[in-house]
Amino acid sequence: MLYLSRPLLAACLYLLLPWGQGRTFGYNNGFHYQDISNGDGNGEIYFSGIRLLVESPQHLVSATRGSSVTLPCHYRYEPELTAPRRTRVKWSRLPAKAITTNEAFALETEVMVAMGNRHRSYGSFKGRVRLRRLAPGDMSLVINELQLNDTGRYRCEVIDGLEDESVTVELELRGVVFPYHSQKGRYHLNFFGAQQACLDQDATLATFKQLLSAWEDGLDWCNAGWLADGTVQYPITAPRHGCGGESSAPGLRSYGPKNRLFHRFDAFCFSASMKGIVYHLNHPRRMNFTEAARACARDGGQVAKVGQLYAAWKLKGLDRCDAGWLADGSVRYPITNARANCGPSQPGVRSFGFPAPHMKFGVYCYR
Template identity: 50%
Template structure:
């Protein structure tokens, strides 16, 4: 067995360019941009498994390369005897199979079928491309390379550009156990946020005085402006942590995470205010559906949707997004304003609708093509890759 310890002597810079990886950077910045991955050598010069030192970043619906390279000595090792396996680390003791290849034989597992391919950028490349990235793809991945009895592993963290938002249902605050919180986020086009996502949101100014579930089963809440009603005024700002709670018996709110939309949220212009049933019918007549809470937050974050008009959402709540704060629109901070859950018979509000992109298929997934086909097209046209992977 090769030692899995990497001795810090020198850094080798491996340059990857990928036309499949995307970010929200403007197109004029993305042109010609390259992804830089640093890898380590041991004191014999033999590199075992090399992966990205930080994290790779994309958004929902994009494509991303999880970089991994390997080197075996002697170099004349039969490629057919090299096994490449990718797994997702779901927690400290559990792994989810993603992809495995032995020579030319390959297999993709579960929800990754049809979306994961070897990059095949040359000898020693174990990188995989994930297409049509989903919210659930977020997390930590392990790249394992095995040659007979020798093996080594490396890890890649896949991050998503997105937004965290607190959520509670019509029934009120602190009504959700862990599983109900998980379902509530999914119903609003989101997933339970991770601790790192909540911490990043706090760094960006999220301040919320009610504790909520996170994906690891802990209960936390972010405080940017300490006050007595939120854990004492004299305590420092930060993410307050209740620790891991009983998933069945204890009840809190939830913190959800969502990313870029495969569609558009818009306020439906009407001369008259509508009740909930009329709002639903109005969106359908316009070729859309009533927007979910997560979709409105994503539109606020990525579309920069700014509308000082309250409207119905799918869960029966009334909200509106503010990018440029003004006094008549609910305060001095940007955000999605929440006016609660009124009686659905009230004709006091407008409605926010959501329309999926035209390229979406009937099943809700984008049509994907294999990286090999796209590479052939790029070579034939000599075009410059426009989309890149960003490594932090």
């Protein structure tokens, strides 16, 4: 329900009277209105005695990268109308990295605007979104070919004249968080370098919520890394000396926001499933990095990226006790079922770091 103070209501009425200027007002949702209803004397504007309700049966939706997903949104009137009304709907999105910031409202961007059979989509959503419209009042948003950056809080806003109601639905991707540092070693990445490092590995900087979920699943890492909101944190499940102290409780250790240009740390990246497959190339001999890249190309693929290997391990159960080159020049291998001679007793992606390019290993390809 929209509320206006008495002075503002009087000003609106003045402009609509014959001696007023009679111009329309621009409302902050991008639509323009040319009339208002009668008030009740208390500054409250009624919508002809009818109440508009916008609802969603599901406020959190999980999906996989590359798939299609539906964000449910329905509207109705109380009491029920006998004839349909002309309504507008606007879907907007707040990126996952901005949900906890004080500037959240200002960072909302439009996804789609529709009225009747006309609609328009925006930005990276062009050609990928539509309204489901399975029944009267169904304004559910269908997103195709989900991308890593599609996560966030979506707002379904229905507008009927001056009546304006909305509901939010949060979209998350099923994926994996992994720590990452550059070939130069630990703590060489500023915020922007960390962003690019994750993108180069088919990933994005993890959000606080994603790191928290990874910690709840057992992620323990004693090196601080950038998150998408510009804070620097690290997850500890087994408190110990040098990682906050033995007497500290398990949890996320936070350095808070840091200077994005001058401060340097590692990165926590988030990767989700992809359409292709990651596999250890069957090859008669070990190869240096250049030979490994050529071998993957001859097999119709390319050297796998770190994010792709982590996603294949976490989401598809890739298990291989053979060290192999990855695209960033590191050597790693994924273990789902821990066993003797394959590293620690826990599942995970084992790393040999960044060996000299002339050294001989296997290779993980992506196709």
